[in-house]
Amino acid sequence: MACVTVAAMKNDTFSPTSEAVSAVVNRQELNESQYLAVTTTAGPVLVIAGAGSGKTRTLVYRVAHLVESGVPPEAILLLTFTRKASQEMLWRAGRLLNENCSRVVGGTFHGIANMLLRRYGSHIGYGSSFSIIDRADAEGIVNLLKSSLGLGKLDKRFPSKRAVINMISGSVNRSIDLEGLVQDQYAHLSDHLEDILALAKAYHQFKFDHGLMDYDDLLVNWKRLLVEAPEVQQAVSERFAYIMVDEYQDTNLIQADIIRLAAHTHDNVMVVGDDSQSIYSFRGADFYNIMRFPKVFAGAKIIKLEENYRSTQPILSLTNDIIRNAAEKYTKTLFTSIEGDLRPMVFAARDERDEAAFIVRTIQQLLRKGVELSDIAVLFRSSFHSYKLELELGSDNLEYEKRGGLKLTESAHMKDMIAFLRVLVNPQDTLSWNRILLQLEKVGPATAQKISANIAGASDALEALKSYVPGKTWKDSYARLVRLFVELHGGNASPAALFEIALDYYQPVFERLYSDDFPKRQKDLDQLKSIMGGYEDLQSFIDDTTLDPPEESSRDGRGADRLILSTIHSSKGLEFEAVFIIGVADGRFPHASATFGEQWEEERRLLYVAATRAKKYLYLTYPRQMMTPDRQFRRVGMSPFLTELSGGLFEHINEQYGESGASFNFQSTAFSAPAGKKKSQVKKLEMTDFSMGCRVKHPFFGDGTVTKLSKSRSLDIHFDRHGLKTLHLDYAKLTIL
DNA sequence: GCGTATCGCGTTTTT
DNA sequence: CGCGATACGC
Secondary structure, three states: OOOOOOHHHHOOOOOOOOHHHHHHHHOOOOOHHHHHHHHHOOOOEEEEEOOOOOHHHHHHHHHHHHHHOOOOHHHEEEEOOOHHHHHHHHHHHHHHHOOOOOOOEEEOHHHHHHHHHHHHHHHHOOOOOOEEOOHHHHHHHHHHHHHHOOOHHHHHHOOOHHHHHHHHHHHHHOOOOHHHHHHHHOHHHHHHHHHHHHHHHHHHHHHHHOOEEOHHHHHHHHHHHHHHOHHHHHHHHHHOOEEEEOOHHHOEHHHHHHHHHHOOOOOOEEEEEOHHHOOOHHHOEOOHHHHHHHHHOOOOEEEEEOEOOOOOHHHHHHHHHHHHOOOOOOOOOOEOOOOOOOOOEEEEEOOHHHHHHHHHHHHHHHHHOOOOHHHEEEEEOOHHHHHHHHHHHHHOOOOEEEEOOOOHHHOHHHHHHHHHHHHHHOOOOHHHHHHHHHOOOOOOHHHHHHHHHHHHHOOOHHHHHHHOOOOHHHHHHHHHHHHHHHHHOOOOOOHHHHHHHHHHHHHHHHHHHOOOOHHHHHHHHHHHHHHHOOOOOHHHHHHHHHHOOOOOHHHHOOOOOOEEEEEOHHHOOOOEEEEEEOOOEOOOOOOOOOOOOHHHHHHHHHHHHHHOOEEEEEEEEEEOEEEOOOOOEEEOOEOHHHHOOOOOOOEEEOOOOOOOOHHHHHHHHHHHOOOOOOOOOOOOOOHHHOOOOOEEEEOOOEEEEEEEEEOOOEEEEEEOOOEEEEEEOOOOOOEEO
16 A cells, blocks of 8 residues: 655645646636645645636646655545546646556546445455446336335325435435435325335345445445444555545535545545535535535635636626525636627527427527537436427437437346346346346246346355246246356356357347347447457446446447537536527426425526536527427426526527517516515515415416415415416415415 | 236436 | 336236
């Protein structure tokens, strides 16, 4: 274990003489004193910075500076949100230093947790044989358990299928008990608390029994490693003498604890983040981490970066105004010296088709102005919002790349192939056995489970597989499967060779299972094969593809110049010359089920993140009518986040003539309200002022009827024009009629 | 009880 | 596209 000298860092006398430093300062990315503070401070540093201010770059400068002043690269640990971001960062650091920075250890929290657990897991009773499961696997387990526990009926009570697993893991990564979480956020499920607790318990037990770990387990066990094995904590803390964290506002409580524990011998921690860009609370991210940092790390130096190096002033004015109404924030006023006076534009399309057509038309104009296609992005709240646009793009021959939504490795045929490899590494992995067995004709869920349970319970998986007596109708195909595993267990073949063997077996199965579109899917298998070629051992291949699934990008090699379609969440940290945000409509953005209060605030920050991706051109569009589930058209207005903006920050694009529908009326009331005659002092309402069936008025939802009063100071109100909403008494501006 | 084929419907956001 | 419900056949 490398022992690191930090003496060079202890005095603040480093003078920025190297070419790297003057390059930084000359490009005005940071002023000299900021640069010195970022790079030469020993001990904890908190960088609070606005969008486009070069947060990540400050980390790069520090890495480069540390290496330059003699710190061994392997003593630096860089934690970023995505692995891609860490690679990009190291590449930049390498360029700055004109040397290779690849020995710096960089990765995601989960990746590093995996590495440490494989190495030190025995200290807390874990062997190195466990499989990492992703969200789809977790859902699979929960579904399996729901039927075996007889909790199928529970389903209908949940808002969505994913809500179950979100709830169970949400309690883990927030470090609060499930009971509290249900009472707090899923109050409507409190009658089923016992069932939910039973399900959660069964889920955790199942994972433990079958050697499976989900994303949260990786973090929980990393923390356990530091808390319960002092010798490991000492070793880790000494090994990584400098710890840096990007996107700190997206960390959860466990991650914050891990940082605190891992840095205990030196406190050399630098975190950067922007509280206004915290958009992952649904996954446990707690932006109070950033607020607490100076208390947790005594003597932390706080550096604020407020100059924006990305967008023009008109875009910044709009984004500043979006975040202005946020309930809680570190106040930052962003400014820029970038030239440009083009105002953001808002387009109210007739419907979704019109919206798509507008985007294609405008993109073609931008291309004529010389903007690269790959420098244009279309962003949206939910991944299915882009379906109509994808159709339009297809017929116009504009190539695009979609990010967010289903990953390549989440498609059925890829999971099938990976399942063969996973059971080789971890024979306890019942989930993968089930996948493999279900491929056999005449074998369904019940039979598959019986066989896989046999295998998981046996000490020798291959023997258990061999000794199972198959049914008459499928004994031939079962024999073929057994032969496959005998062959796979043969010599010690390379991952690529094992893949070949498995593919030989799978190919006919594959063609039968996906008979309508297997040629299209075949390319993915080929790609998987080439990825495998780069791996020495199977375990790291499987870990990598679970933790960081490969993108579809290399599908046709050359076409790098493609339009980016992305969910806002997946666009974080990126920037584009031109950005379209589509579906900025009431009911779509904020998401329909977002309640007032914290969820509403997060949706606002989400719009902020989206808009701050734009450098020069920013377009916000929404359809004025949308199809409802019952195949009727419903008029919708623009997002409340836009109507509440100060006037003059954006331009309306008027196509043909403006039909004055609900959206127009709605706008005029919103804008005229402040100018209207002074309201008498509004009395603060209490829950007792409301009753079932009582008529109320909301500033923009209009008139409605109270249909439910709940304990947590929230009300369900059925609005005449906007349908059912759940509003919180402390946030909604209601008046009783 | 178990497996399979088919139809129709609804999608938050993810390391 | 992936799923749940449903009906049908063994």
